[in-house]
């Protein structure tokens with residue numbers, strides 16, 4: 125693991141937000157057109173995440189023919205996306221909006237088309253705006269062998285990060301959508 129992914133000595137253990145979804149509760153898509161979790165992306169991952177215990181989440185992703193790199197095998201970048209999306213969902217448990225700063229991925233087993241990838245992610249430490257986390261993707265069942273894993277550093281941002289940087293067409297459409305505004309506000313009310 126790179127030094128950037130090693131929490132400093134003064135980092136704190138993560139604290140589950142009191143209003144975090146209950147363990148087992150589906151988290152839903154944070155954005156309908158998200159390539160990782162949105163229902164509006166025909167070739168997307170359609171990853172479905174649920175709240176876990178503590179500051180953790182679980183998720184499943186079914187590899188389809190849309191996700192191939194080599195014949196009949198998942199593309200490594202798609203698998204990294206599945207890990208990234210699962211790690212991103214940890215924001216629901218902390219009730220902060222955070223974006224990926226660094227994602228370090230190990231590919232241990234090839235993942236065939238048709239596989240259900242069972243993902244699990246947890247926050248390991250927090251230091252200021254920096255959120256340290258780790259994720260695994262298992263095949264053959266939730267207790268199966270680890271095919272992919274990642275360590276990550278997410279950085280907390282405000283909603284303005286998206287408003288200031290996103291293409292205006294999509295930002296305006298998102299802000300006109302009451303469901304999207306509700307999801308964003310859920311994160312902004314943070315003690």
Ligand SMILES: CCCCCCCCCC(=O)SCCNC(=O)CCNC(=O)[C@H](O)C(C)(C)COP(=O)(O)OP(=O)(O)OC[C@H]1O[C@@H](n2cnc3c(N)ncnc32)[C@H](O)[C@@H]1OP(=O)(O)O
Pocket residue numbers: 128154208209212213215221222223224225226252253254277279281308311
């Ligand atoms: C509603 C829920 C939304 C959830 C979305 C989840 C979707 C899935 C996750 C994603 O894929 S997000 C999309 C991919 N990521 C990005 O587009 C992020 C692009 N990068 C940035 O916008 C900025 O670089 C970033 C916001 C991450 C940081 O810029 P800032 O100017 O806000 O912070 P700064 O550079 O001062 O860094 C803050 C701290 O983080 C550290 N840091 C930032 N980037 C780092 C990096 N890459 N590696 C190591 N450390 C990093 C930095 O050293 C510093 O540490 P210290 O506080 O100790 O000084």
